[in-house]
Amino acid sequence: MDIAARQFRARGYAAVSLRDIATEAGMRTPSLYYHFPSKDDLVIAVMNRGITVVRKAVTAALAALPPETEAFARLGTAMRAHLRALHGLSDYTSANVRIFGQLPEALRRANLPERRAYQAIWADLLSPTCAGNPEVLAVRVPFVIGALNATLEWFDPARGDLDALADQLGRVLLTGLKEQGGQ
Amino acid sequence: MDIAARQFRARGYAAVSLRDIATEAGMRTPSLYYHFPSKDDLVIAVMNRGITVVRKAVTAALAALPPETEAFARLGTAMRAHLRALHGLSDYTSANVRIFGQLPEALRRANLPERRAYQAIWADLLSPTCAGNPEVLAVRVPFVIGALNATLEWFDPARGDLDALADQLGRVLLTGLKEQGGQ
DNA sequence: TTTTCTACCTAACGATAGGTAGAACACTTG
DNA sequence: CAAGTGTTCTACCTATCGTTAGGTAGAAAA
Numbered sequence: 121m122d123i124a125a126r127q128f129r130a131r132g133y134a135a136v137s138l139r140d141i142a143t144e145a146g147m148r149t150p151s152l153y154y155h156f157p158s159k160d161d162l163v164i165a166v167m168n169r170g171i172t173v174v175r176k177a178v179t180a181a182l183a184a185l186p187p188e189t190e191a192f193a194r195l196g197t198a199m200r201a202h203l204r205a206l207h208g209l210s211d212y213t214s215a216n217v218r219i220f221g222q223l224p225e226a227l228r229r230a231n232l233p234e235r236r237a238y239q240a241i242w243a244d245l246l247s248p249t250c251a252g253n254p255e256v257l258a259v260r261v262p263f264v265i266g267a268l269n270a271t272l273e274w275f276d277p278a279r280g281d282l283d284a285l286a287d288q289l290g291r292v293l294l295t296g297l298k299e300q301g302g303q
Numbered sequence: 304m305d306i307a308a309r310q311f312r313a314r315g316y317a318a319v320s321l322r323d324i325a326t327e328a329g330m331r332t333p334s335l336y337y338h339f340p341s342k343d344d345l346v347i348a349v350m351n352r353g354i355t356v357v358r359k360a361v362t363a364a365l366a367a368l369p370p371e372t373e374a375f376a377r378l379g380t381a382m383r384a385h386l387r388a389l390h391g392l393s394d395y396t397s398a399n400v401r402i403f404g405q406l407p408e409a410l411r412r413a414n415l416p417e418r419r420a421y422q423a424i425w426a427d428l429l430s431p432t433c434a435g436n437p438e439v440l441a442v443r444v445p446f447v448i449g450a451l452n453a454t455l456e457w458f459d460p461a462r463g464d465l466d467a468l469a470d471q472l473g474r475v476l477l478t479g480l481k482e483q484g485g486q
Numbered sequence: 487t488t489t490t491c492t493a494c495c496t497a498a499c500g501a502t503a504g505g506t507a508g509a510a511c512a513c514t515t516g
Numbered sequence: 517c518a519a520g521t522g523t524t525c526t527a528c529c530t531a532t533c534g535t536t537a538g539g540t541a542g543a544a545a546a
């Protein structure tokens with residue numbers, strides 16, 4: 121599954137064959153079928169773990185905060201944990217974000233329960249920013265998650281500091297582009 | 304090309320076969336080779352037009368503004384034009400955003416010049432928000448474009464008002480989540 | 487009227503995809 | 517040691533992929 125996640129992340133769902141995965145695992149293709157009944161099942165397992173990983177990372181980061189931490193500090197912590205899971209923690213979450221849009225609808229649906237559970241965390245976090253207004257919240261939750269996920273397409277953690285990125289994005293999202301110029 | 308763009312957008316690069324495109328076009332597969340030398344050339348043509356379309360849309364929207372319009376109003380206008388191109392104007396831009404990450408590196412590289420030209424517009428727009436600081440700019444340009452593009456994965460223009468979305472995202476990006484609660 | 491071009495066609499190619507059947511190996515347990 | 521069980525193997529299948537070869541009807545050009 122580690123190998124599959126890394127390959128899916130790098131080259132996409134349809135472009136990665138079971139032969140590719142088996143070869144890197146030091147196996148023959150049919151041997152994979154002992155562990156997974158089909159390519160679909162394998163990719164679903166990778167996708168679900170991708171959400172589980174980031175959800176646990178964010179939950180743990182929030183749990184480590186002092187209980188009286190204010191809403192915007194909690195939000196910043198969650199953003200940093202999410203970015204860390206995306207860019208460093210494992211290939212599962214990044215594979216999920218990368219290939220979700222490439223999957224046939226049936227496979228996408230199989231990942232939706234996990235995704236909704238994760239979105240619920242962000243709904244709680246973002247609720248104070250819009251006085252609980254459900255229509256605004258319904259836009260802000262996917263917007264913030266989507267904006268963070270989009271960093272996967274342009275940020276290279278090998279060439280930039282991930283914490284600096286988290287700081288800067290946190291500032292922009294919380295206070296907007298309008299305030300403070302540089303630094 | 305219209306058909307190819309729509310199918311790429313809906314189902315991804317590798318999942319769309321030349322047979323699929325030809326069938327919808329009312330042709331046999333090899334007939335496509337009269338118009339395009341290969342699948343790669345076809346997809347490159349679609350990708351490049353996708354950026355051209357949104358660049359012209361944004362440029363035109365900015366040109367229609369009074370010349371003395373201040374920086375943040377110009378930014379809001381550009382955001383709205385970008386969202387419109389993504390969600391309504393044509394399938395080329397949305398296909399580009401959807402499948403860029405799925406392409407083999409060689410095809411991605413073929414689209415980079417167009418992309419850089421488009422990013423230059425946003426660098427101009429965003430420069431006033433960070434006093435021209437190049438490091439901050441290098442993060443903010445892909446961040447804003449990425450955040451807008453990510454709406455493709457969750458916003459359905461058939462079920463929500465695109466202008467309302469543009470307004471709300473413009474407010475969040477310009478003034479942040481911290482200010483004004485609801486509405 | 488002869489030639490060339492445009493826009494398609496049918497037939498088939500080699501490569502590769504996901505998947506199956508069943509034999510062979512490896513390790514634990516009686 | 518023999519049996520059983522878990523794991524990987526060889527060999528092969530069918531479907532589909534992008535692509536090529538060679539040809540054809542009709543419009544345009546000479």
